[in-house]
Ligand SMILES: Nc1ncnc2c1ncn2[C@@H]1O[C@H](COP(=O)(O)OP(=O)(O)O)[C@@H](O)[C@H]1O
């Protein structure tokens with residue numbers, strides 16, 4: 334589903350954000366991406382979404398060669414990837430419903446279909462009753478659930494989340510991760526960048542650990558917290 | 573999405589943007605309205621004035637004035653020479669008393685000027701009406717010269733010269749007016765471009781998100797193009813409304829005045845009205861295209 338072959342990303346300023354990273358994520362996998370602040374997590378996700386190009390290496394996403402993808406095809410790649418951010422990034426002047434149905438609307442679905450799809454998706458995140466509210470009238474956890482609904486509305490093959498619970502407290506984070514688990518169970522490939530070591534440990538899923546742009550570990554979640562500690566100890570304060 | 577749906581979506585989004593940032597929109601609409609108002613004003617002036625000139629042209633006459641004491645019974649030579657060319661449609665004789673009466677009737681406020689003289693104050697004349705289309709310039713000039721050389725003729729007055737000059741002057745004024753309108757329109761396009769640029773910057777975060785969830789550039793830019801179009805369209809309608817308002821307000825005054833009474837009587841013809849609003853719309857669209865060219869958003 335997602336393959337990185339020897340991917341390096343060097344920014345114009347000279348910073349090496351990713352250094353010869355290679356991995357493969359199969360369809361339907363659930364993968365954590367972790368590492369200290371500045372390790373290159375956001376950069377890695379931005380390459381998947383083709384927000385940026387690697388300096389070197391090959392990237393395949395959902396069968397597409399992302400590096401050679403023509404500009405005009407980029408939107409079609411992105412429609413197959415749902416994306417969730419730490420800061421939600423909802424459009425404040427549009428209602429919850431309009432935020433969620435933005436993509437179906439520009440894809441030209443009829444208004445009846447938009448309604449069904451919008452409410453169905455909002456129901457999945459438990460917010461159908463807030464359809465007509467505006468994002469800023471909702472709590473942080475609710476806003477993030479709306480953002481997840483927006484990411485799910487086009488039934489994407491891949492869901493990418495960049496520190497989705499970074500702004501939320503523990504209970505709300507539980508809700509969000511529960512949602513990701515359900516999404517994964519329905520067959521979607523899920524990649525979540527997070528600092529939450531306890532959660533990674535408890536989840537027992539595959540973890541990619543970045544450090545200074547290098548992929549320092551790729552495997553099942555360590556059983557012991559200490560196993561993750563050495564590589565993560567510098568990322569205490571998040572980022 | 574079908575084109576129709578897309579346009580509907582663009583129009584709606586653009587209208588929302590327009591209202592949401594109404595202050596900057598107002599600026600854009602105003603600048604375009606001012607430039608179109610000025611352009612439209614000169615168009616209207618020109619249309620009315622040229623109609624008046626056409627009237628004058630079709631009524632153009634050569635007037636042969638006789639020396640003060642000339643007896644109209646002794647001007648057969650002049651009469652037959654005046655009536656001879658093919659372009660002449662008619663020759664009317666105006667006796668000295670008739671000339672005096674005419675003056676009194678046309679200019680009552682200064683009627684005393686022609687009263688109380690021992691002799692008639694105005695000369696007798698022949699009014700030669702002609703068809704401008706049949707006139708052959710060279711022969712016409714020669715004919716005027718011959719008339720002028722007759723001993724009883726004091727002056728031959730040919731309207732055509734000053735009507736031509738007036739027409740030239742009118743074209744000059746129209747040209748200058750339209751040039752002024754065009755310069756202002758250029759400024760208006762730049763204003764619209766900046767306003768749309770501002771809106772785009774204001775919504776940059778939203779645009780980035782929409783791009784990230786898979787919106788094409790067409791869908792991201794469409795609303796901005798239509799916003800420019802709306803602003804231009806509104807500007808054109810405001811200009812048209814202001815012109816019509818001004819026209820209606822000035823009308824009563826115009827009817828009382830000698831010059832404007834004959835002149836300020838028609839509004840812009842509907843193709844010109846459409847043109848005015850259309851130019852506004854195109855200018856708005858140009859402004860948007862201008863502001864979103866390259867990788868602007
Ligand atoms: N646009 C950019 N220009 C220059 N350097 C950047 C840019 N984005 C990220 N970086 C650098 O790349 C490295 C990785 O950043 P990032 O991927 O954001 O890390 P993370 O998400 O793991 O905290 C950091 O050193 C950061 O400063």
Ligand SMILES: [Mg+2]
Nearest residue numbers: 374375376572
């Ligand atoms: Mg990051």
